[in-house]
Amino acid sequence: MITEKLELDGYEIFQGKNVLLTAGVSNHFNMMTISWGTVGIVWNKKVATTYVRRNRYTHSFMLANDYFTISTFSREYDEDLMYLGQVSGKDEDKLAHTSLHAYAYKEGVMVYEEAELTLICRKIHYQDLQIANHEIYNAFYESEPMHTVIVGEVVEVIDHRKKKDSKL
16 A cells, blocks of 8 residues: 655656666675666556666666666765766776665665665566667667666655655
8 A cells, every 4th residue: 555655757857867777686786877767657557667778787787687776866976976877887896986885675676875766676577679760770879789678667665855765
């Protein structure tokens, strides 16, 4: 039973925000910054959708794990998220070079103490994009790998803006 209604603007959660996508478990996880995504309803479920290029280290974590998180951060963490977006976790423990603190939560998903809002998602669908529009293809994929679209059912929301957890 939903005890609290969480209002999310599907455009506002991603546009111009510090957003971190994380997949894996406490002893083996990775994160990357994202700016593409949506929230909405698919198959009568509340979902979050994100896009990860096949050549990103996080891609394999997204496919190998059943859960992932999408976390938003205030502007005070701009430098941390810039670093996490520029350095590959394949090469180093990039989280150790930031002021962020991750911890294992339910189902072993990794969440961050500093996050304002975290969507905990159970993966329900993924597939590589198939671009029908030539302008979009030429602008984004002519020399770059395709994105995989990943849809997750939002099973819980941690809303630190109110300093309490809430079910979605």
